[in-house]
Amino acid sequence: xxxxxxxxxxxxxxxxxxxxxxxxxxxxxxxxxxxxxxxxxxxxxxxxxxxxxxxxxxxxxxxxxxxxxxxxxxxxxxxxxxxxxxxxxxxxxxxxxxxxxxxxxxxxxxxxxxxxxxxxxxxxxxxxxxxxxxxxxxxxxxxxxxxxxxxxxxxxxxxxxxxxxxxxxxxxxxxxxxxxxxxxxxxxxxxxxxxxxxxxxxxxxxxxxxxxxxxxxxxxxxxxxxxxxxxxxxxxxxxxxxxxxxxxxxxxxxxxxxxxxxxxxxxxxxxxxxxxxxxxxxxxxxxxxxxxxxxxxxxxxxxxxxxxxxxxxxxxxxxxxxxxxxxxxxxxxxxxxxxxxx
Numbered sequence: 001x002x003x004x005x006x007x008x009x010x011x012x013x014x015x016x017x018x019x020x021x022x023x024x025x026x027x028x029x030x031x032x033x034x035x036x037x038x039x040x041x042x043x044x045x046x047x048x049x050x051x052x053x054x055x056x057x058x059x060x061x062x063x064x065x066x067x068x069x070x071x072x073x074x075x076x077x078x079x080x081x082x083x084x085x086x087x088x089x090x091x092x093x094x095x096x097x098x099x100x101x102x103x104x105x106x107x108x109x110x111x112x113x114x115x116x117x118x119x120x121x122x123x124x125x126x127x128x129x130x131x132x133x134x135x136x137x138x139x140x141x142x143x144x145x146x147x148x149x150x151x152x153x154x155x156x157x158x159x160x161x162x163x164x165x166x167x168x169x170x171x172x173x174x175x176x177x178x179x180x181x182x183x184x185x186x187x188x189x190x191x192x193x194x195x196x197x198x199x200x201x202x203x204x205x206x207x208x209x210x211x212x213x214x215x216x217x218x219x220x221x222x223x224x225x226x227x228x229x230x231x232x233x234x235x236x237x238x239x240x241x242x243x244x245x246x247x248x249x250x251x252x253x254x255x256x257x258x259x260x261x262x263x264x265x266x267x268x269x270x271x272x273x274x275x276x277x278x279x280x281x282x283x284x285x286x287x288x289x290x291x292x293x294x295x296x297x298x299x300x301x302x303x304x305x306x307x308x309x310x311x312x313x314x315x316x317x318x319x320x321x322x323x324x325x326x327x328x329x330x331x332x333x334x335x336x337x338x339x340x341x342x
Contacts, residue, residue, distance in 0.1 A: 004018075006047060009053065011048070025104050030076055033068050033070045033102055034067040034337045035067040036065060038125075039321050043325070046061065058095060068085070069082060088126040088284070088288070089126070100337070101315075108285070111292060120302055134276070136176070145286055155181065156169070157223070157224045167307055171299055171301075181200045195307035226249070227250050248274070
C-alpha cells in the first residue's frame with residue numbers, strides 16, 4: 001500500500017511516499033481502507049516536532065479521516081467489514097495515522113457513519129468537531145451533552161468563526177438551539193461564518209468588538225469558544241455572562257494570557273483549557289455520539305456553501321497539504337487517498 005512516512009521531524013520535506021504492507025488488526029482494533037484523510041494544525045505541528053524526535057522510528061501522519069472497515073480484530077462486535085466510518089485520533093500514541101491507504105485503529109476511534117453522509121464531511125470531523133463539542137459542554141450549568149434544544153436560550157460566541165473548529169462550533173451550537181455570534185477578520189470570512197449558521201458576525205479588525213457584542217448580548221455571552229486566549233482574554237472577560245464559560249483550545253497569539261482578575265472573579269467565570277489528547281475517554285465518547293446524532297440531522301455539512309471551503313490534494317502531495325494548513329488555508333484541507341473524491 002502507499003503510505004506517507006517520516007522518520008525525523010522538520011519541515012514538510014521530511015515526508016515521503018513509501019510502499020508498506022497493511023497491518024493486521026489486533027484484539028479490539030479495526031483496519032480501515034482510507035478514502036479521505038483530514039489535515040489539522042496538530043498534524044503539521046507534530047511533524048515539525050519543535051526539535052523533538054518522533055516517538056516512533058517511522059510515523060504516518062494525520063489524526064482524522066474516513067473510509068470503509070476492511071478487517072476487524074478479535075473482540076470487535078460494534079463494527080463489521082464494509083461499514084463506512086469516520087476516524088478520530090488515529091495516530092494518537094500510535095505510529096500510523098490516516099495518510100495511507102489502510103490504517104489500523106482502536107475500534108472506538110472508528111465511528112459508524114450515518115447513511116448518506118459523504119467522506120468529505122466525515123474526514124472533516126475528528127479534531128475540529130470534537131474540540132467544538134467539548135468547548136460547548138464545559139459550562140458550570142451544562143449541558144454536558146449536545147442535542148436539539150440543549151442550548152436553547154443561550155448565547156455562544158465563537159472566536160475565529162471561519163476556522164475549522166469555529167465552523168464546527170457554529171454548526172453544533174445552532175443545532176443545539178443557541179444564538180451564535182462569530183468574530184471574523186474580513187467580509188469574506190463573515191460570509192463563511194453566516195453560511196455555517198452564525199446569527200451575527202463582528203469584525204474584530206474594524207469594529208468596536210466589545211460594544212458590538214454587548215449590543216447583541218446585553219446579558220452577556222454564556223459560552224465562549226476561544227482560539228486565542230492570549231489575545232482575547234480581556235475581551236472575553238468583558239463580554240462573558242455571570243457563570244459563563246470560556247473554553248480555549250489553542251495557543252494562537254502567544255503562550256501566556258493575562259487573566260483579568262476582577263471581572264472573571266465577580267462573574268464566577270469558568271475558564272477551561274481543552275486538549276483532545278488528554279481530555280479522557282468519556283468526553284471523547286460523548287462527543288462521538290453527539291456528533292453522529294448531528295450528522296443524522298444533517299447539521300454538519302461542509303463545502304463553500306456551508307461555510308467551510310474544501311481544498312483537496314492527492315496522497316503524494318501530502319507535504320503540500322501540510323504546508324497549506326501551516327500557511328493558514330481557509331476552510332478544510334483534505335487528502336484524496338483513494339483518488340475517487342475530488
